[in-house]
Amino acid sequence: MTASTRLAVExxxxxxxxxxxxxEDIVFQLSEFRVGQDEQVALTGPSxxxxxxxxxxxxxxxxxxxxxxxxxxxxxGRLSPSSLDTFRGRTMGFIFQSFNLLDTFSALENxxxxxxxxxxxxxxxxxxRAVALLERVGLQRRLHIRPTRLSVGERQRVxxxxxxxxxxxxxxxxxxxxxxxxxxxxxVFMLIRDVCQEEKCALLLVTHDLSLxxxxxxxxxxxxxxxxxxxIEVTS
Amino acid sequence: MSLWRMAWRYLWGRTFVTVLTVTGIVLGAALIVTVxxxxxxxxxxxxxxxxxxxxxxxxxxxxxxxxxSSIYHLDIPTGNIPYARFETLTKDARIASAVPLxxxxxxxxxxxxxxxxNLFSLADRRDPKKHLYNLAEGVLFQNDFEAVIGAQVxxxxxxxxxxxxxGTHGLVITPGSSEHRAFPYKxxxxxxxxxxxxDNAIYITLPSVWRIHEKEVETHRQIAGVAPKxxxxxxxxxxxxxxxxxxxxxxxxxxxxxQKQTESMAAIPVNEMLRLYQxxxxxxxxxxxxxxxxxxxxxxLSITATLYQAAERRRHDLAVLRALGAHPREIFTLVVLEAxxxxxxGLAAGxxxxxxxxxxxxxxxxxxxxxxxxxxxxxxxxxxxxxxVAIGGLLAGILPAVQAYRREPVTDLSST
Numbered sequence: 111m112t113a114s115t116r117l118a119v120e121x122x123x124x125x126x127x128x129x130x131x132x133x134e135d136i137v138f139q140l141s142e143f144r145v146g147q148d149e150q151v152a153l154t155g156p157s158x159x160x161x162x163x164x165x166x167x168x169x170x171x172x173x174x175x176x177x178x179x180x181x182x183x184x185x186x187g188r189l190s191p192s193s194l195d196t197f198r199g200r201t202m203g204f205i206f207q208s209f210n211l212l213d214t215f216s217a218l219e220n221x222x223x224x225x226x227x228x229x230x231x232x233x234x235x236x237x238x239r240a241v242a243l244l245e246r247v248g249l250q251r252r253l254h255i256r257p258t259r260l261s262v263g264e265r266q267r268v269x270x271x272x273x274x275x276x277x278x279x280x281x282x283x284x285x286x287x288x289x290x291x292x293x294x295x296x297x298v299f300m301l302i303r304d305v306c307q308e309e310k311c312a313l314l315l316v317t318h319d320l321s322l323x324x325x326x327x328x329x330x331x332x333x334x335x336x337x338x339x340x341x342i343e344v345t346s
Numbered sequence: 347m348s349l350w351r352m353a354w355r356y357l358w359g360r361t362f363v364t365v366l367t368v369t370g371i372v373l374g375a376a377l378i379v380t381v382x383x384x385x386x387x388x389x390x391x392x393x394x395x396x397x398x399x400x401x402x403x404x405x406x407x408x409x410x411x412x413x414x415s416s417i418y419h420l421d422i423p424t425g426n427i428p429y430a431r432f433e434t435l436t437k438d439a440r441i442a443s444a445v446p447l448x449x450x451x452x453x454x455x456x457x458x459x460x461x462x463x464n465l466f467s468l469a470d471r472r473d474p475k476k477h478l479y480n481l482a483e484g485v486l487f488q489n490d491f492e493a494v495i496g497a498q499v500x501x502x503x504x505x506x507x508x509x510x511x512x513g514t515h516g517l518v519i520t521p522g523s524s525e526h527r528a529f530p531y532k533x534x535x536x537x538x539x540x541x542x543x544x545d546n547a548i549y550i551t552l553p554s555v556w557r558i559h560e561k562e563v564e565t566h567r568q569i570a571g572v573a574p575k576x577x578x579x580x581x582x583x584x585x586x587x588x589x590x591x592x593x594x595x596x597x598x599x600x601x602x603x604x605q606k607q608t609e610s611m612a613a614i615p616v617n618e619m620l621r622l623y624q625x626x627x628x629x630x631x632x633x634x635x636x637x638x639x640x641x642x643x644x645x646x647l648s649i650t651a652t653l654y655q656a657a658e659r660r661r662h663d664l665a666v667l668r669a670l671g672a673h674p675r676e677i678f679t680l681v682v683l684e685a686x687x688x689x690x691x692g693l694a695a696g697x698x699x700x701x702x703x704x705x706x707x708x709x710x711x712x713x714x715x716x717x718x719x720x721x722x723x724x725x726x727x728x729x730x731x732x733x734x735v736a737i738g739g740l741l742a743g744i745l746p747a748v749q750a751y752r753r754e755p756v757t758d759l760s761s762t
Contacts, residue, residue, distance in 0.1 A: 171669065171756040192673045199671015210666045210759065214359040215347075222347050227671035236347075272670075 117180070118280045118312035119145035119168050124177030126167065138163050140177075143335060145280070150306060150313040152323035155332030161316040164332065165282050168314065169202055170194045182279050199228040203273030203311070205302065207285035209265040211257040217244060217268045218253040221275050228276030243271040247301060263294040270302055274309050281306055283315040287322060299325070349676065353683035360656060364688065367652050370645030371692020372699055375735060377638035379700025382728045385631045387719045389623060392418075395542050396615035398471055398478060400597050403427065403435065403604055404586035409613035410622060416447055416586035417615055418543045419457045422517055423449055427610045429582035435589065440600065442592045443468060446584040448555035451513035451526065456499045458513045458531075458548045460555030463487070466494075468590070479544055483507060484535030490554040493531040496547045497539035498712065509533045513558070529558045541718025556582055642735050645692070649685050649742035654749065656684070664750050665758035678751040685743020689736050697724070697732065 121143040128136040138160050145151050153161045166172040167179055170186045179186045182201055189197055204210070211220050221240035225231055231239060244253055247267040257265050266286060273281055283302060287295035299322045306313040315326065323329045357364045396417060404412040407424030414421035432446045445468070448460030463486050468478045484507045487494055495505055505511060510530045514523045531550060539545055589612075591597060597614050604612035664677050672680075704721035712718045 166756050166759075169669070171754075171759070192675070195668065195671050195673045198669070204669050206759065210662070210669070212663050212666060214355050214663070215352075219347060219355075223352070223667070224670050226347050227667060227676070229671065276671075 117144050118147050118149065118182060119143070119314065120178075120180040121164075121168070122178045122180075124167060124174045124179060126163065126172065126174045128163065140164065140335060143330075145312050145314055147279075148307075148310055148312055149328065150303065150326045151315065152326040152329045153314060153316045153332055154318065154320060154323050154329060157318075159332040160335075161332045162284055164335075165284050165314065165316060168280075169204065169282055170198050195227075196229060200230050200276055201279050203276065203278040203281045205266070205269050205273045205281065205283040205286040207288040209257065209262075209269045209289075211265055211268055211272075213256060213258050216254045216256055217249055217260065217264075217271075220257065220268055221272045224272035225275045228278075230276035240271070240275060243275055244268070246305070247271050262289055263298060266290060266294075266298050267301065270298070270305060274305050274311070277309055278311050280312045280314065283313065285316055285318065287317065287319060295319070295322070349680050349683055350687075353680055353687055356656070356660070356680075357684055357687055363652055363656070367645070367648050367688050368692045368695065370641065370648050371689055371735070371739065372696040374638055374642035374645050375693050375696020375732060376700035376703065377634070377641055378731050378735070379697055379728060380704060381631055381634040381638055382725075382731060383700070383704055383719065383721065383723070385627075386723075386725060386727075388627060391541070391718075392619050392623065393616065394472055396619040398468070399588045399615050400591045400594055401589040401601055401604075401612045402586055402615055403431065403589060403610055403612045405609070406611045409611065410618045412586060412611070412613045413615045413618040415449070416588065419459075419547055420543075423585045424611075426583035426585055427587075429584055431607070431610055432584050432587050435587055440592055440596050442590045444590075445588040446552055447586045447588065448552050448583070449517060449585040450555060450559060451515055452517055452519065453499075453511055453513050453531075453548055454503050455519045456496070456503070456546055456548055457517055458493075458550060458555075460550055460552040462552060465549065465588075479540070480538040482536050482538040484533070487534055487549070487551055490551050490557065491529060491531050492534040492550070494535035494537060494549045495533055496537050496545040496549075498545035499548055500536045505533050507533055507536065526558050529554070539712075539718070541712065545712065545718075552584065642738060646738045646742040649688055649739055650745055652688075653681060653685055653743055653746040656746070658749075661750075661753065661758040664753065665755035668755035669759060674751045678747045681747035681750050682740065682743040685747075686736075686740055689739025689742075692739070693732050693736060 121140055123142075124138075124140045126138040128138055140160075143164070153164065155161055163172065167174055168181060170179075170181075170189070173187070181197075184197060184201075186194060186197075212223065215223060218237070218240055221243060222236045225236045225240065226233070241250075241253065244250060244267075247270055249264060249267055249271070252260060252264060257268065260268065266289075269286075273283075281302070286302060287299050290298055302313065302315065303326065313326070315323075317323050396413065399417060402412055402416050404416060404423065405425030405427050411421045412424050415423040429446070432444065435441055435444045443464055445461055445465045449457060450460075451458040466477065466479045466481075466486055470476045470478045481494070482497065484494070493511075495503075499505065503511075510532050512525050512527050512530050514525050516523045531548075531554075537544060589600075591600065601612035601614055604610055664680075667677060667680075668674070701722050701724075704719055708719050708721055
């Protein structure tokens with residue numbers, strides 16, 4: 111077993127051109143970043159410092175121009191687009207600030223759709239596990255309700271259930287409490303932390319809330335981690 | 347949850363737009379079904395009835411008019427020919443059967459046709475084991491002023507065996523036409539429904555026609571103060587003679603021979619109906635098919651626009667599905683399935699509407715044109731046409747599906 115297989119996430123010498131402002135190229139650069147198996151990490155930092163970019167790179171939703179990203183020992187750059195989708199669905203769970211639930215479908219169906227594309231369980235198991243997970247997050251009476259008729263706290267609970275439905279090795283949470291009031295935010299945060307412990311998955315959580323961040327074993331300030339280079343183009 | 351079910355749910359998540367799009371397909375498909383069925387049924391109906399006789403002999407005039415008036419009971423006759431012509435034809439060894447027709451009166455708009463019982467012994471050329479005309483009840487006429495009525499006549503007028511009625515002069519209902527009250531008919535037989543023009547006709551003996559009109563001529567003579575004229579067989583006339591030949595190849599030769607006679611002509615029914623079909627009905631049907639094709643094309647464009655818009659509005663959903671592990675090809679399939687479901691739904695409802703509408707309209711066609719449709723029959727051309735519509739609907743989904751396939755999910759997901 112190599113060193114990288116013991117890690118949930120390993121990023122090395124990663125560089126990504128984000129775009130340009132006037133004549134300047136904005137480049138995201140990260141020399142090294144690691145998250146261990148079952149480790150829970152809070153990514154903090156001001157807006158625009160690259161937290162979400164890092165999350166998207168780890169998820170394989172963005173591809174670095176150079177460098178290597180390993181998740182569970184798999185180099186994402188070596189996967190074909192379809193294999194990357196399959197790998198992401200099976201290995202990673204996502205929780206977003208704006209929940210990103212599918213409004214056409216009920217809470218139960220949202221979780222089952224996550225399982226359908228995660229491909230971790232046989233289809234016969236979808237319903238049983240989805241119901242169990244929604245019960246675990248306290249939504250046993252809201253299974254057949256559509257997201258638009260759920261409170262924001264309930265929506266995020268559905269998103270949590272969906273994210274862990276495939277028993278992912280890594281849970282990526284992008285400002286999961288950003289849209290919630292302090293009391294609900296605290297509840298949801300605790301829930302994410304607890305389910306990650308129960309499901310034995312690593313957690314990489316982006317938050318602006320330092321009081322919540324400090325409740326996780328490790329905090330990483332993106333400002334100290336990621337370099338942004340503004341390269342001035344010389345035009346003749 | 348299968349992609350089919352997801353596509354179905356997405357469709358009904360935008361009910362109003364889906365209903366509108368499906369309605370477009372329904373109308374196009376129903377129009378195609380209706381036009382193709384009417385085309386097939388009118389072609390087989392008209393042609394097969396015309397094909398029952400090899401030649402129709404009548405007074406000189408329009409051959410089509412002669413065929414329509416004597417076989418289909420639609421147009422007015424070209425005139426009369428001497429009964430002697432009919433007798434001559436019956437002696438011709440090349441003729442298998444000759445049936446005389448005498449027209450002139452109607453009952454409630456249904457034509458009263460003087461003929462002989464040979465008409466009822468003709469075999470049906472589509473199924474030679476059967477007769478062309480079959481009695482549902484009663485007997486054939488034996489005596490003058492006994493009548494055998496068509497099924498539609500019985501249904502519409504309420505006439506039944508034993509009932510009496512009087513004819514009105516002329517072939518159609520005309521205000522002020524005189525009724526032949528002195529010569530009532532008695533219904534002795536009712537024909538089985540045949541889906542042909544015989545449903546709308548009343549058959550009597552030829553001498554009945556002669557006697558009524560002989561009396562009428564006599565009355566006119568008396569009014570005019572002209573001396574009575576002794577009846578002579580030379581004065582007897584028939585309107586037309588239906589011929590079946592022993593050899594169908596003789597049709598042209600015999601028609602040319604008869605054409606040389608000064609007082610009569612012969613028309614080949616199949617040729618006349620084919621010409622009518624090709625010159626009048628076929629162009630109309632092609633126009634209707636073109637309209638149907640346009641409706642379908644507009645519907646297909648509407649599917650493209652709707653799905654494109656829906657895919658645009660659902661960029662966020664599709665990005666979420668990608669984040670959850672959906673392959674680009676699954677996203678592509680999902681959008682295409684929506685197009686396919688809209689199209690299949692529209693086709694199924696259109697097929698039902700088209701055929702159901704024809705089934706409902708069947709009594710009208712039977713009553714007004716004497717054509718009985720097989721409204722639920724779906725032939726190969728219809729299946730191919732509807733299949734092309736399905737392919738069109740599928741293709742309409744390709745553009746928005748490719749758009750969704752190519753889109754990078756990260757741009758549509760929320761970011762901090």
